[in-house]
Amino acid sequence: MTGYDALAEVYEWLISDVKLAPADFAASFADVLDLLPAEAHVLDCSCGTGQLAVGLAGLGLRVVATDASEAMVRRTAELSGEFGASVRTVRADWEELPGHFDDFTFDAVFCVGNSLHHAVGARGRVAALESMSRLLRRGGHLVLTSRTWELVRARGSRLDIGDRIVRRNGRDAVVVYRWEIAPRWEEEHHIEIAIAEVEAAGSVLVRSELLSCWPYRYDELEAELRRVGLRVETSTFDPEAENYTVVASKVQTAG
Template identity: 35%
Template sequence: MTTTPQSDLGRFYDDFAEDYHLLYPDWDAALARQGAALDALIRDRLGAGPAEVLDCACGIGTQAIGLAALGHRVTGTDLSPVSAARAVAEAAARGLRLPTAAADMRELPFPDGRFDVVVCADNALPHLLMAEDVRAALGEMRRVLRPGGLMLLSTRPYDELRRDRPASTPPQTTESDGRRSVVFQLWQWHADGERYDLELFRLLPDATGQWQVAVRRSSYWALTRAELSAFAAEAGLTGADWVQPADTGFFQPVLIARAP
């Protein structure tokens, strides 16, 4: 098993940055909803004051902007410089400051103990297909957390998905700039039953009404909750606990752990 080259993954999200918001029927509503859910988890565990937050896979800012809007001091990093730049622009358009940098989560460009909270959301970590890379990323998250700091990491519900091994996701229809688009995914599971290749299809009508199709490809490791909790413990994070969407309002299960 070989991991996806990070240069290829960065290009995947560079190419996707312009229309990533089309994954959501209403991206602005998603910013507010996801920010509020993560904010509640942070304040419940760290207190009412605003936190110093790193979103280490910020993408175009879906979680980072939502948290910044609620008063947290958020810094974003992402493997894709194009995505990180769009996050800055989207935050500024909403009157918010969101400094970002292009960085690999396995080598975060910050000193030890810099942040109260590290967020790694929206199924970003499972792009790492090898155990040593997962350990490296979680080790870096733990390193940049202050003592007692909080890690919030979300993935797809892989316990269930590994059992059912779906071949596709339902189509998502979105309207943007007066044009309707359709997004869906096809999944091809590897023989190990743990990893899968993803093809992301985006259908968008052109000026004549003809559907134009764009396809992007990537791979994921469908880590179970127990596997990720064990990796977090190996990285020195403590008290690993999973909270579910029904309890948090966040759209994915969230692993919560602390730096000792």
């Protein structure tokens, strides 16, 4: 897993306007939330700066937020305090989750924000999904969002410079992505993300981080979900769309 420690302090510039407010981020998953019992126990296992976790807690759910980055976990705790939300925060990567929680603990697990590609290759991805599946109660739901890597790879290595200034907390910045696309799917790829903040005096402060990622095809993801005991219930996958959401349920077993 990669850290996001350098980007944690400016991560809000990477969150879309429609998901910046915690209540709005949680509302974007209304269809899934309608399936959960009252006061459901929910895990956000790639919590970032906490917008989703805090939004879910605001709906009365019992929320645990984890992330591999200590800085992200700290920012989630700060946001929880700002909103007076009850969110338990734990620093843990996906494979460490079973060491912190019992099997069958959660009614829903969220792995959103295009995070799964940071798992190291197919083996690491399956291990991450296996950890999430173990923690779900039978019939519980995994909610996962992903980039459409088929599109990303087709575009090749490139530099994407934001075409507009983004304002966050009274400050302006431009977001830049630099993509390093490896020749083969199974090889390590890189994304360098830079936040170029325009300061009041006109100078520009740049914060950046080089992140490793291992892409996957949609059909590979479906097969891996089945392998760890999860059945895809709904999917928004479209080969021409930038992102998609998958909702999978824990397969009922005897016992």
